[in-house]
Amino acid sequence: MGKKQLKAVDNITFDIYEGETLGLVGESGCGKSTIGRTILNLYQATDGQVIYKGRNLQENLSTKDRKYYQEKMQMIFQDPYSSLDPRMTVLDIVSEGLKIHRPDMDKKEMSDRVYDLLELVGLNKNHAKRYPHEFSGGQRQRIGIARSLAVNPEFIIADEPIAALDVSIQAQVVNLLKELQRDRGLTYLFIAHDLSMVKYISDRVAVMYLGKMVELTTSEELYEDPLHPYTKALLSAVPIPDPKIEQQRERIILTGDIPSPIDPPSGCSFRTRCPMAKEICAEIVPEWKEVKKDHYVACHLY
Missing domain, CATH: 3.40.50.300 (P-loop containing nucleotide triphosphate hydrolases)
Structure with a gap:
């Protein structure tokens, strides 16, 4: 082999x-x-x-x-x-x-x-x-x-x-x-x-996961309206100095370990840890596309 x-x-x-x-x-x-x-x-x-x-x-x-x-x-x-x-x-x-x-x-x-x-x-x-x-x-x-x-x-x-x-x-x-x-x-x-x-x-931020880029947009847009589930999970872990907002917001906890880059999952590389994964995520690599002006994401949800 x-x-x-x-x-x-x-x-x-x-x-x-x-x-x-x-x-x-x-x-x-x-x-x-x-x-x-x-x-x-x-x-x-x-x-x-x-x-x-x-x-x-x-x-x-x-x-x-x-x-x-x-x-x-x-x-x-x-x-x-x-x-x-x-x-x-x-x-x-x-x-x-x-x-x-x-x-x-x-x-x-x-x-x-x-x-x-x-x-x-x-x-x-x-x-x-x-x-x-x-x-x-x-x-x-x-x-x-x-x-x-x-x-x-x-x-x-x-x-x-x-x-x-x-x-x-x-x-x-x-x-x-x-x-x-x-x-x-x-x-x-x-x-x-x-x-x-x-x-x-x-000025702009690109988010990577397991060797691939999953989201790219302006800094302001990314923090106000993240699209990819991985980006949302990352941002949910960033503390906010306002205690009222901090108490109300949802903390997204990712389960499982990061897969090995030698043997990555089929389809979307994030699907094994994604709380919103669907059947198509295991079959097809998501296309990198512009879903809003200057906001790019690789996810089957969009």
Whole structure:
């Protein structure tokens, strides 16, 4: 018998518009980070295209072109503890991209650039000679953000940038990202599982389940009128600060475990946990369609 193929991401199509933040949410293991890393070519896609300003980045690009796109697209990693080399100073960490993409910069120019970036993210030049272990988690993530900004990118993938941080620090980092976007015209793919924070930062939100996209619409629309049963279940778990509303609303508890991506269910991948599943859900993969203006869903209920 042949080995079964694991599809971490399966048949997904979406656009990210210049200057916006697209939030990408879903449970751990649903393929969110795989999408982000595939866009940056850290993972090689087995099929499909990644189009950036009309150019397919999955093609065999020249070294010059690949370097150009690497410069325009950067990443902020999830874990501020493991994503920074403990043997390097902050100066060396932040200037790493400059050494690759700005080889003509002299040492003073590079240092001045790093100092400016540290000031930009709420640190100062006195931090440049220190090592990662001397900083808190929030400060380390600010260093990671400074590193991603070093070569003036246009598009940044933020892969759960606040997941490893204390709640008290999370809002500070998200506010910093919003401020940088406003001042520098950045475009974000913001990957997260915290729906309350995604609502705060995102213009549109895409919801994933087991390697597939199940819903996509504006942030406001998703929170006011979610359509997919999985989205409804996720949102029902987000606490609301008004105790009266919190007491009245229905909490949707999903039963069962997430199926293995190596052996996903037939038809709709969510049907084994869906409280509204029908016979057709086991037989046919739901079509991805626009059911309202700019509101897309993959569900047989619509």
